[in-house]
Amino acid sequence: MIRVGIAGAAGYTAGELIRVLISHPQVELRYLQSESHRGEPVGRVHRDLIYTNLKFSDLDLTGIDVLFLCMGHGMSAQFLERHPVPASVRIIDLSHDFRLKSNAGDFIYGLPELNRERIQGAWHVANPGxxxxxxxxxxxxxxxxxxxxxxxxxxxxxxxxxxxxxxxxxxxxxxxxxxxxxxxxxxxxxxxxxxxxxxxxxxxxxxxxxxxxxxxxxxxxxxxxxxxxxxxxxxxxxxxxxxxxxxxxxxxxxxxxxxxxxxxxxxxxxxxxxxxxxxxxxxxxxDNLLKGASGQAVQNMNLMFGLEETMGLGLKASYF
Amino acid sequence: MIRVGIAGAAGYTAGELIRVLISHPQVELRYLQSESHRGEPVGRVHRDLIYTNLKFSDLDLTGIDVLFLCMGHGMSAQFLERHPVPASVRIIDLSHDFRLKSNAGDFIYGLPELNRERIQGAWHVANPGxxxxxxxxxxxxxxxxxxxxxxxxxxxxxxxxxxxxxxxxxxxxxxxxxxxxxxxxxxxxxxxxxxxxxxxxxxxxxxxxxxxxxxxxxxxxxxxxxxxxxxxxxxxxxxxxxxxxxxxxxxxxxxxxxxxxxxxxxxxxxxxxxxxxxxxxxxxxxDNLLKGASGQAVQNMNLMFGLEETMGLGLKASYF
Amino acid sequence: MIRVGIAGAAGYTAGELIRVLISHPQVELRYLQSESHRGEPVGRVHRDLIYTNLKFSDLDLTGIDVLFLCMGHGMSAQFLERHPVPASVRIIDLSHDFRLKSNAGDFIYGLPELNRERIQGAWHVANPGxxxxxxxxxxxxxxxxxxxxxxxxxxxxxxxxxxxxxxxxxxxxxxxxxxxxxxxxxxxxxxxxxxxxxxxxxxxxxxxxxxxxxxxxxxxxxxxxxxxxxxxxxxxxxxxxxxxxxxxxxxxxxxxxxxxxxxxxxxxxxxxxxxxxxxxxxxxxxDNLLKGASGQAVQNMNLMFGLEETMGLGLKASYF
Amino acid sequence: MIRVGIAGAAGYTAGELIRVLISHPQVELRYLQSESHRGEPVGRVHRDLIYTNLKFSDLDLTGIDVLFLCMGHGMSAQFLERHPVPASVRIIDLSHDFRLKSNAGDFIYGLPELNRERIQGAWHVANPGxxxxxxxxxxxxxxxxxxxxxxxxxxxxxxxxxxxxxxxxxxxxxxxxxxxxxxxxxxxxxxxxxxxxxxxxxxxxxxxxxxxxxxxxxxxxxxxxxxxxxxxxxxxxxxxxxxxxxxxxxxxxxxxxxxxxxxxxxxxxxxxxxxxxxxxxxxxxxDNLLKGASGQAVQNMNLMFGLEETMGLGLKASYF
The missing domain is CATH 3.30.360.10 (Dihydrodipicolinate Reductase; domain 2)
Known part of the structure; x- marks a missing residue:
């Protein structure tokens, strides 16, 4: 099981990420960090999830395999400066902070149709807009x-x-x-x-x-x-x-x-x-929140961990 | 022509009121008071009205025949305490401040289907919710x-x-x-x-x-x-x-x-x-903004001034 | 694996049923019967499904474990008269034809919160409206x-x-x-x-x-x-x-x-x-198409076949 | 007063036309022709108009000053062949039948921003798409x-x-x-x-x-x-x-x-x-039904009859 932490877990894209990961067969959601909602049930914010026992919590950089950053644009870079993430933890950032080559460092641009092989070997991925x-x-x-x-x-x-x-x-x-x-x-x-x-x-x-x-x-x-x-x-x-x-x-x-x-x-x-x-x-x-954000982030996670690219992403279209 | 002033002219109900009164054949819009938007063109806020030359302005309690109060609930009573309206000026209040008998003073409850005769003789009308x-x-x-x-x-x-x-x-x-x-x-x-x-x-x-x-x-x-x-x-x-x-x-x-x-x-x-x-x-x-607010306010104005009850209110339904 | 057939597979509720069953871990979709669309790709009608190879086909009452009837109200009873379903095939009917006691025969009313035990032993279930x-x-x-x-x-x-x-x-x-x-x-x-x-x-x-x-x-x-x-x-x-x-x-x-x-x-x-x-x-x-129709039908299927009641129904809310 | 007839009065654009003309100060609606709804109250079809006494009726090419054709594309030309309109009656056609020069005959393309002067002198106008x-x-x-x-x-x-x-x-x-x-x-x-x-x-x-x-x-x-x-x-x-x-x-x-x-x-x-x-x-x-159809048709009528171009068109925006 991949142990997952989410930072900035009270926003839109984090909500979608939780909705997807909660049914992902290879994921264990370790924590959902939110400064503003710490200690509250997740269902207070993402209200379709009232049937779960998940709570927002503090950050904890140990005991996870991958950290999703779901903070506002410009906040991810600041976050990583303040919170050095251990080298053993993969990072998938959903902001624009590391997408451009000039700022990317070792972040790979996470468009699987372009960079699948590089994502498979990546420790840090910048999820596209x-x-x-x-x-x-x-x-x-x-x-x-x-x-x-x-x-x-x-x-x-x-x-x-x-x-x-x-x-x-x-x-x-x-x-x-x-x-x-x-x-x-x-x-x-x-x-x-x-x-x-x-x-x-x-x-x-x-x-x-x-x-x-x-x-x-x-x-x-x-x-x-x-x-x-x-x-x-x-x-x-x-x-x-x-x-x-x-x-x-x-x-x-x-x-x-x-x-x-x-x-x-x-x-x-x-x-x-x-x-x-x-x-x-x-x-x-x-779908801007899925292929345009959280779904693609999970697709990237699957690639980074050598899982089937589609795992956990067989989502039913709402269609109507 | 009835000379009209509107206080609190930047809100939703005021916008609707302006939209109706601008084509009312017996109304001259004298001013549209707004503290926060004073001096700006009305079309900056009520953006369908960019084709007019109307501007938001200061309050002026002289030179009008009727004042519409389009402020938030609780604000109308305060407003009238701070700004004594001359006895020659009729008042139509769109807030809840004067609807209940305990607070009404000489305000008549402005539901024409109930109180038409009393509205026709009224100087002060409290427009229903x-x-x-x-x-x-x-x-x-x-x-x-x-x-x-x-x-x-x-x-x-x-x-x-x-x-x-x-x-x-x-x-x-x-x-x-x-x-x-x-x-x-x-x-x-x-x-x-x-x-x-x-x-x-x-x-x-x-x-x-x-x-x-x-x-x-x-x-x-x-x-x-x-x-x-x-x-x-x-x-x-x-x-x-x-x-x-x-x-x-x-x-x-x-x-x-x-x-x-x-x-x-x-x-x-x-x-x-x-x-x-x-x-x-x-x-x-x-329509909550018309019969439920600004349209009914104009209907009340028509009654108070002895005009045809429907004047200026032959509004085309959007229907689709 | 449960071998599933769907009769009347081109309608709304059938579309939802297919969307759910396509990711159900214990289901094999054997055929999707549609008279009017026989031979066409399923994605021609349920257009989110263009990525599948499924086609509409003829009816085949053998080689399945359960038949879902997704036809119009009044059509299910007629269908079963014309097409005697083998005793070895379970039936879940989504119409109103067998919901009332006077017409139910051996159909159990498929509201799991009321009848879970009876549904678990049922061969024929009438899915509620x-x-x-x-x-x-x-x-x-x-x-x-x-x-x-x-x-x-x-x-x-x-x-x-x-x-x-x-x-x-x-x-x-x-x-x-x-x-x-x-x-x-x-x-x-x-x-x-x-x-x-x-x-x-x-x-x-x-x-x-x-x-x-x-x-x-x-x-x-x-x-x-x-x-x-x-x-x-x-x-x-x-x-x-x-x-x-x-x-x-x-x-x-x-x-x-x-x-x-x-x-x-x-x-x-x-x-x-x-x-x-x-x-x-x-x-x-x-959701009228899921708990109110096709989702509940799958819930009933799960119960009838001794599966986990929630299997295949961990659907991501669209939420927005 | 301009005496108006509308042919094909049960459709969308005719509905809008009636809604506009009903309050036009210089228009008398003489009849609203509809084959399929003849004799029925207009409010049965255009249901916001239940407060009027208007009824759908037969065609009558006498006693009107202008005829609006609100029929489907291709139907206007057929209509005019079957029903010779007196030379004293102006025609405004809302279909595409007479818009192109090759088919226009003496119809003027009714875009006032392009052809105002020609419309003012026209007897027949083809309203743009x-x-x-x-x-x-x-x-x-x-x-x-x-x-x-x-x-x-x-x-x-x-x-x-x-x-x-x-x-x-x-x-x-x-x-x-x-x-x-x-x-x-x-x-x-x-x-x-x-x-x-x-x-x-x-x-x-x-x-x-x-x-x-x-x-x-x-x-x-x-x-x-x-x-x-x-x-x-x-x-x-x-x-x-x-x-x-x-x-x-x-x-x-x-x-x-x-x-x-x-x-x-x-x-x-x-x-x-x-x-x-x-x-x-x-x-x-x-608005496709107004400037894109019926409103522009009334604008054209105003021009053809020497009225103020904006008469009857001071419509309140729905805005919300």
Whole structure:
């Protein structure tokens, strides 16, 4: 059994992580650290879990095999400075602190479709961002095969859980329901890791990703639509994708157009490609809290510990 | 033209009030007072109104014919102590501060279906609560005719706008969407005004209103379902309602079951009655921000100034 | 391994059943019968399942240990007349055809919290209705202990999946979103099985269940609020419930008010009790497609085959 | 008073048209023709209108000044062949039958921001499509000033009302809620009128509009995000837009990013422009049933009859 500790266990992504790990056949949840909720039953915060006896507790860096860091962006680096984690403990960080090469140290970028072998040997993994995961999985096969064009227009729509747990004007139900709004046009914070991931596949390509994120009126899930011009045949493009994702259990090519709820509450990414004249559309959908965060973190844990990549991740889609 | 001032103009109910009054043919909006937003364009807060030139401003108690108080509960009484309003200025208060007889002073309870004549002569009106309006309009004909039974079970479902503008855990989209929860069972703060209104119609009746409010996953509107036992014929009950609401333009009896969106974005209350064996169901639906707040306030203003009761309130239902 | 066949496998409840069974460690899905979709990949209909190789097929009554009937109401009885199922094959029927004693034959009513021992020995189980499950679990402890009062007002709110797969005016998104409506007041088709279940616990009690169902603007889940008058202490009532549900893993008493999404996408029923003066409120919440249909069917299967009652049902709540 | 007849009065757009016209100060609704609902009260179909006495009736081509055609696409042309409308009766057609020059005859394309003067003199107007309106208003100033680039990526998100009244799998609440899906990528039926409108402004420009429509999980409203590369300064682009829309009361430039509910239940189009490096984003939002259909039809009627362009269109935004 893998002994797991979670730091920052009262947040959204930690909640999802607990929901997944609680049924994972090879995991023993050793503690759920939360400063603000120490001593309280977990079900007080993650209220579907009232049937468990789990409690929030203090940090304890001994007696675990892996530590998940579920703190806010910028907090993980601080945390690791204050709390030296023993070399025997693996770390999976869900923040953006160690994703970029300039800050990564020995952290491996935890996108299994790109880095599976390196993750299998890693002690420290930086889990990708949610939009980054959806966009990268939509464009990675092109980047790997040198087909990425110089300009891609990318439209992403994300749910309210993407904005985190803190109630704000933008996540107020009265505002958000039946609404749509653009934010951070061309300047989303995930662009850096996206550019690094895609350009890292082919030094010659400097692709301009014109990314427009939209706040949707749903709770869970990201849909990304990437549009670009290409001379290639649709069948050639599809072959490149099929080859790239063969053997990757969670990224699935769909012959039919995809829709968001096919993957909500699962760890899947579904990808669909269409083309008309010179215009190509690649649609990718994920659950931002699972494949875009906690599910991918468990996938990485499975890889790091030599388990079946899909273990504990056979999650039932909510679908409706 | 009626010269109107609004105090506390940056809140939800004030926003709705402005939206209604801006097209009212007999109203001149003189100022929209807001301490926190003074000097800003109104469209910065009520963002559908960016096409207007209105600005938030200071208070000015002269040069107006009526002042609407759109402040939080408990704030209106304080406001009037600090700011003595000239006797020549009518007041319509949207808080609960003057609804109960014990605190009302010369404020008339502003439910036109109950108090139309008194409102027409009033200088000060206390606008009813949203749940109070829906429940009272559902039961008033029974109370007036002595048919109100000793026990009524009342289930109300309200939207997120009913919880006000402040972002909270309960109004976070991620929590609220696709969700339902009970709150303040048997103890909602409107019960006092409901009891006073209904029992005031017949001193002998002390009806137990077992009221269970539910937070729904919609933004606007209240549905109230009142269930009680009665020996009366359905046709007799319906006659009592028809007689009570005849000549009241905004409360409409429906032969068919009603649904919420029939009245959303309007000032209407639709009421439907069903019966099987001894059980009777009265369903009433309103828009909590209009008939339950700002629309009814304008209706009261119309009555106080001798205008057509419906003036400026021919609002297009959003319906979808 | 239990060899499973599903008849009527293209509908909503069958979809959920497949989603659950596909990860059940003791189940081998032998076939998914569908007349209208025979030969098609399952992912064409249940589109989250495009990653599987499952196909819809013909019926085959041999080589299975249990047959789930997921056909429309009234169709199961006809089906069994036309297709005599071998005595060696267990049957779990999700329609209402065999729920009432007058039609049940040797079918056991599959509410494990009531009939666990009988289900364990049963060959044929009639799975309860969704509203019936939520209402019965809300009132069963009272019925068993003779505390059920003569009159209970019951308000239920159900999601759009409760109306089935067929697109109708009532399930059109444009109509349903942000809307609420009453239907079948005092006359819902589940009342018969509810009365039979509750009165069967105590012959002397003939309780009037005044049940008002409401269509909510959500997709999944039922909340039931039952209100009645009682002289009993809250602690006494709570003890009766605790005793009744002790050892039943899926029905959980909550000290705090419950909300719908605590149980959505799980097989749980959460129950909460409040009291003020003589009025008592019992709130129960379930996922209509799981504890109200396919999840409970798997729970019954587990019991019938001597497996752990919870096997394969450790479903991750979608929660958001 | 303008005497109005509506043909095909039981559909979505007709419902909106009735809701608007019922309060229009210069309109007398003479009849609401519906074959399928003849003789029924209008409130049986458009159920917010139960408080009126309006009934569906037969067609009558005399005694009216203007006829609105609210029938399905392809039906208007057939209708006019079967029912010769007197020359004294103006026609406003809401279908696509007369929008393209090849089919228009003497129908003027009813986009007031483009054709106001021609509409003022027109007897027959073809009301634009909903997506066409939003996209054209987003790009028209560029087209008029020769700034339209050779390639524009356009992402549109539409609500369920855009799919019409007929219940389908795609508009089933259980499917649509909390969901997103792409449809008709690069092949939406409005592309022809969009291309004709934009290229008509400058013969030399043959812009490739790569349009990806997305079905959103809301009922009303369209958001369009158009992305293209340009060397022009943001201030220059904004000036071009400001000049183009000056004096057009319903198309409003916003300095701040816009969101959908600013315009829902109104006749407004709000437009916002952002730029970073060479990438430009133009966001435009409308209510598909109003500015995208029935509201614009009334705006056109006002122009045709020499009324104030905004008359009867001071609609209160639902906003929440």
């Amino acid at each position: 949610c939009f980054a995961t959806a966009i990268e999985l939509g464009l990675l096969p092109l980047a790997k095969s040198g087909l990425l064009p110089a300009h891609v227009s990318v439209f992403g729509i994300t749910g309210a859980t993407g904005a985190g747990q803190k109630p704000t004007e933008e996540t107020h139900y009265s505002h958000r329901a039946q609404n749509l709004s653009v934010y951070k046009a061309f300047s989303h914070q995930h662009l850096a890791e996206i550019r690094e991931t895609l350009s890292g596949q082919d030094e010659d390509v400097q692709t301009d990703i014109a990314f427009v994120p939209v706040r949707g009126c749903h709770a869970r899930g990201i849909m990304v639509n990437a549009v670009f011009e290409s001379e290639r045949d649709l069948s050639e493009i599809r072959s490149v994708y099929a080859a790239c994702y063969e053997g990757h259990p969670f990224t699935v090519m769909s012959d039919e157009p995809v829709y968001l709820k096919q993957v909500v509450n699962t760890n899947y990414c579904f990808v669909h490609i269409e083309r008309q004249d010179r215009n190509v559309l690649v649609t990718s959908v994920i | 949203c749940f109070a309006t829906a429940i009272e309009l559902g039961l008033l004909p029974l109370a007036k005719s002595g048919l109100l039974p000793a026990h009524v079970s009342v289930f109300g479902i309200t939207g997120a706008t009913g919880a006000g503008q402040k972002p909270t855990e309960e109004t976070h989209y991620s929590h609220r969407a696709q969700n339902l929860s009970v709150y303040k069972a048997f103890s909602h703060q409107h019960l006092a005004e409901i009891r006073e209104t209904l029992s005031g119609q017949d001193e002998d009746v002390q009806t137990d209103i077992a009221f269970v409010p539910v937070r729904g996953c919609h933004a606007r509107g209240i549905m109230v379902n009142a269930v009680f036992e009665s020996e009366r014929d359905l046709s007799e009950i319906r006659s009592v309602y028809a007689a009570c609401y005849e000549g009241h333009p905004f409360t409409v009896m429906s032969d068919e079951p009603v649904y919420l969106k029939q009245v959303v974005n309007t000032n209407y209350c639709f009421v439907h009655i069903e019966r099987q064996d001894r059980n009777v169901l009265v369903t009433s639906v309103i | 969704c509203f019936a499950t939520a209402i019965e679990l809300g009132l069963l402890p009272l019925a068993k202990s003779g505390l059920l009062p003569a009159h209970v007002s019951v308000f239920g709110i159900t999601g759009a999946t409760g109306a089935g797969q067929k697109p109708t005016e009532e399930t059109h998104y444009s109509h349903r979103a942000q809307n609420l409506s009453v239907y079948k007041a005092f006359s819902h088709q589940h009342l018969a099985e509810i009365r039979e279940t509750l009165s069967g616990q105590d012959e002397d009690v003939q309780t009037d269940i005044a049940f008002v169902p409401v269509r909510g603007c959500h997709a999944r889940g039922i909340m039931v609020n039952a209100v009645f008058e009682s002289e009993r202490d809250l602690s006494e009532i709570r003890s009766v419930y605790a005793a009744c549900y002790e050892g039943h893993p899926f029905t959980v008493m909550s000290d705090e008010p419950v909300y719908l999404k605590q149980v959505v996408n799980t097989n749980y029923c959460f129950v909460h009790i409040e009291r003020q003066d003589r009025n008592v409120l019992v709130t129960s919440v379930i | 909903c997506f066409a309106t939003a996209i054209e208003l987003g790009l028209l100033p560029l087209a008029k000033s020769g700034l339209l680039p050779a390639h524009v990526s356009v992402f549109g998100i539409t609500g369920a009302t855009g799919a019409g009244q007929k219940p389908t799998e795609e508009t089933h609440y259980s499917h649509r809620a909390q969901n997103l899906s792409v449809y008709k990528a690069f092949s939406h039926q409005h592309l022809a009128e969009i291309r004709e409108t934009l290229s008509g402004q400058d013969e030399d420009v043959q812009t490739d509009i790569a349009f990806v429509p997305v079905r959103g999980c809301h009922a009303r409203g369209i958001m369009v995000n158009a992305v293209f590369e340009s060397e022009r300064d943001l201030s220059e682009i904004r000036s071009v837009y400001a000049a183009c829309y000056e004096g057009h009361p319903f198309t409003v430039m916003s300095d701040e990013p816009v969101y959908l509910k600013q315009v829902v239940n109104t006749n407004y189009c709000f437009v916002h422009i952002e730029r970073q490096d060479r990438n430009v984003l133009v966001t435009s939002v409308i």
